[in-house]
Amino acid sequence: MINIQKYVQAESLEEAYQLNQKRSARILGGMLWLKMSDNTVGTAVDLCRLGLDTIEETEEAFSIGAMTSLRQMELHQGLNRYTRGMAARSLGDIVGVQFRNMATVGGSVWGRFGFSDVLTFLLSLDTWVELYKGGLMPLETFVFLKRDNDLLVRIHIRKKPGVFVYQAMRNQRTDFPVLTCALSCVQGEYRAVIGARPGKAMVLGDEEGLLAEGISQESAQAFAAYAANRTPTGTNLRGSAAYRTHLAEVLLRRNLLELGGMQKWN
Amino acid sequence: MELTLTLNGKPVTEQIEPGLLLIDFLRSHGCYSVKRGCETSNCGLCTVFLDGRPVLSCSLLAARAAGHHIQTLEGLQEEAADFVGFIADQGADQCGFCNPGFVMNTLALLRENPDPSDDEIRAYLAGNLCRCSGYEGQLRGIRNYLNSRKKEGGAHGA
Ligand SMILES: Cc1cc2nc3c(=O)[nH]c(=O)nc-3n(C[C@H](O)[C@H](O)[C@H](O)COP(=O)(O)OP(=O)(O)OC[C@H]3O[C@@H](n4cnc5c(N)ncnc54)[C@H](O)[C@@H]3O)c2cc1C
Ligand code: FES
Ligand code: FES
Numbered sequence: 001m002i003n004i005q006k007y008v009q010a011e012s013l014e015e016a017y018q019l020n021q022k023r024s025a026r027i028l029g030g031m032l033w034l035k036m037s038d039n040t041v042g043t044a045v046d047l048c049r050l051g052l053d054t055i056e057e058t059e060e061a062f063s064i065g066a067m068t069s070l071r072q073m074e075l076h077q078g079l080n081r082y083t084r085g086m087a088a089r090s091l092g093d094i095v096g097v098q099f100r101n102m103a104t105v106g107g108s109v110w111g112r113f114g115f116s117d118v119l120t121f122l123l124s125l126d127t128w129v130e131l132y133k134g135g136l137m138p139l140e141t142f143v144f145l146k147r148d149n150d151l152l153v154r155i156h157i158r159k160k161p162g163v164f165v166y167q168a169m170r171n172q173r174t175d176f177p178v179l180t181c182a183l184s185c186v187q188g189e190y191r192a193v194i195g196a197r198p199g200k201a202m203v204l205g206d207e208e209g210l211l212a213e214g215i216s217q218e219s220a221q222a223f224a225a226y227a228a229n230r231t232p233t234g235t236n237l238r239g240s241a242a243y244r245t246h247l248a249e250v251l252l253r254r255n256l257l258e259l260g261g262m263q264k265w266n
Numbered sequence: 267m268e269l270t271l272t273l274n275g276k277p278v279t280e281q282i283e284p285g286l287l288l289i290d291f292l293r294s295h296g297c298y299s300v301k302r303g304c305e306t307s308n309c310g311l312c313t314v315f316l317d318g319r320p321v322l323s324c325s326l327l328a329a330r331a332a333g334h335h336i337q338t339l340e341g342l343q344e345e346a347a348d349f350v351g352f353i354a355d356q357g358a359d360q361c362g363f364c365n366p367g368f369v370m371n372t373l374a375l376l377r378e379n380p381d382p383s384d385d386e387i388r389a390y391l392a393g394n395l396c397r398c399s400g401y402e403g404q405l406r407g408i409r410n411y412l413n414s415r416k417k418e419g420g421a422h423g424a
Pocket of ligand 3: 358360
């Protein structure tokens, strides 16, 4: 278990950043993941007093502070209105209400976890990450960035008009997902996101134009098979690579049919 | 370091180690309803309220609770008394170890949503694990409690 030697509630982002430059320092989000590590933490830097626990909504975007809890996002009316309930659907099976009251979006995105419902959900939107030193960048770029000692300050979601659906497969409610699958169509552009492969979520577009004529039973099947084929999967104790590939095709087809208004799964 | 918080309505100030978990702070203050089940943030046994919101005290630093209001089942006996009898009537508990966390989170549910459907109850309590039962007894207990409350409300209202 984690061993914390010093605890500081940072008064400013600059203070938090400076403290975090020491190798033994750690930023505290909800601390749920961090706590499971065996590290000795010289200074635990808590961001809880920096006012980063709010969701701001304008006509153009949502701006979500790093310390916002997953539960706040799950319940946020504006976010659910824009995503057609995908916020609640994608986050609602992560462990339990008490857990989601603590887990932060900052820790979830910073962690870039392979199994993450949070990443799968956010990657299907036009999501940007705001770093204290690194500035703004698309989440898709951030996901593959090497970890450093920067701070994640906020997440920005641009409210381009679109439609969104989400499905995940779990062996048991509240367990880590065996596969996650989000699908969006934003300004006519499809984005399929497949996560818990068990590798990090990846984004696939309709490069072959399989959905160019719209969604039908046939085009849904064709795109689902195409995307599943191009998605590397692996085996762990929750499921085999072959099972995951099969799930990717099924969940994506279901998402397409739901997006096309042909079937409703949730 | 010095920690000051409000525990079940009373201010408490104490010197603590920076890495002290809230669960250990609470148990050292006689709140034995707060139990360690998994310590991996999975079971809900250690549920307490932080400013009225249910959280897992096994995964929260006591230091982060500084200046906040913490409530445990010890401080919520009256609110809980209403429905725990309905759980007992169902023989829902076997070893009973999960019960305090379960009761705390049910209180949180009913504050947030006074008239939940069975699915809403299941969803809200999903993070409270019980090794002995199949959850059906607890669900029936809560349902009976809600029904009795409705009847009472109806009788008063008529
Ligand atoms: C038992 C368990 C089950 C889980 N199940 C699921 C699941 O089914 N689906 C799912 O999507 N997720 C799941 N998660 C992950 C969870 O949702 C969170 O993503 C995870 O706990 C990290 O969030 P946190 O707030 O606890 O971050 P922390 O544990 O506090 O931090 C995680 C990492 O990010 C760093 N960090 C935190 N905030 C910042 C910041 N603002 N800037 C820079 N660095 C920062 C920390 O130093 C640490 O290295 C699970 C986690 C656990 C422990
Ligand atoms: S002991 Fe805290 S969640 Fe299990
Ligand atoms: S009754 Fe034994 S753990 Fe629930």
